[in-house]
Amino acid sequence: MGFLGLAAVSAMYLGSLGWIFFRKKKVEGDLKRLEGELQLQALALQRAQTLGKLGIWTWRVSDKHLEWSREFYQILGLSPQEHQPSYELFLDCIHPDDRSQFDVTMQLSMEGVSESRTEFRILTPNKDVRHCSLLCRSEVDALTSNRVVLGILREDTDQKMSEVLRVERDAAKKANHSKSLFLANISHELRTPMHGILSFARFGQQKIETATKEKLKSYFDEILDSGSRLMNLLDDLLDLSKLEAGKIEYRMQEGNLIDVVRSVQCEMATLAEEKGLRFELSHGTPEVIGVYDEQRMTQVVRNLLSNAIKFSDKGTVIRIEFERVPEKILYRVVNKGVGIPALELETVFNKFVQSSKTRTGAGGTGLGLAICREIIQHHNGKIWAESKENGETRFTVEIPRSALKKEESAA
Secondary structure (H helix, E strand, O other): OOHHHHHHHHHHHHHHHHHHHHHHHHHHHHHHHHHHHHHHHHHHHHHHHHHOOOEEEEEEOOOOEEEEOHHHHHHHOOOOOOOOOOHHHHHHHEOHHHHHHHHHHHHHHHOOOOEEEEEEEEEOOOOOEEEEEEEEEEEEOOOOOOEEEEEEEEEOHHHHHHHHHHHHHHHHHHHHHHHHHHHHHHHHHHHHHHHHHHHHHHHHHHOOOOOOHHHHHHHHHHHHHHHHHHHHHHHHHHHHHHHHHOOOOOOEEEEEHHHHHHHHHHHHHHHHHHOOOEEEEEOOOOOOEEEEEHHHHHHHHHHHHHHHHHOEOOOOEEEEEEEEEOOEEEEEEEEEEOOOOHHHOOHHHOOOOOOOOOOOOOOOOOOHHHHHHHHHHHOOOEEEEEEOOOOEEEEEEEEEOEHHHHHHHHO
């Protein structure tokens, strides 16, 4: 082999050694980089053991390459299939009021502060608010000199629990206030008829020898009236208790709801006339046929008309309107009087609650509308109130035309 051939072989040999050395260095570099990332992950796992279930991110500052763990997605309320990790996406998830302090934390991490922590709120796509904290650990890759920020996201369940407890505390205060109002009302409603019964019984006892038959009859009439009021109150209390406990059996039968309304109108006509009120029935058809419990639906109509009579201005009209709705029965009771404040349109259906405008007017315990709601819900329907600027108040009832079919399908 000549000199040139030997030189060529030597060059090839040296080139192969160089290529092998280069590949060795590259592999060593990849291994070191992998080792660094594993150390960061180990740090995250170590912290996870003390802090609970966490979301983890790894962010290379130089090229903004970001990776999230599955738990990170879960905390944000995002889907790995629909969203790619990015700093901008994460920023969009943070409550607008908290973004500035988050930016400060991230800036510190990028500038080399080894560890920083911040708290903020996350807004999930379904508007759920989650209190979170983010611990950032800033590391430098020794081989590439690139800065890597490890983020450990934690949902602050203690904060969430405090929020839940606060809501429950407020609800308990509200319930306690409602209970106090109820006790005040029920005390008045019980004492008034009882006082009437005892007083007129005492009058009759004292004047039995001297009073005329007409006078004695008036005493008995007053006793009967007070006793009826007392019995109605006790019936309401028992009915509400049974309704809430699910101990009332509903007898669903086909019937004409207009007949129910007419029957209640006749029953309450004298009471309405005493206040100069007039009923007006608007139905547009002689029949509104449906399947419902006639006794309970009569109770709903009676409670709504009774409320309308109590809180209507003298000389006004109480309207009962039926509306055509496919597969449903919809009717409303409309009266003109004191009205209901907008913020109380829902709460008036709570037990023991009365509107602030009716609380000191015609009395009552706030049980009637609560009973109505329980009955209508058992008919798979709904009831709601509306208050107009002209003083009109509307109570609307909507039930399936056949509540029986609904219950059978649910069963």
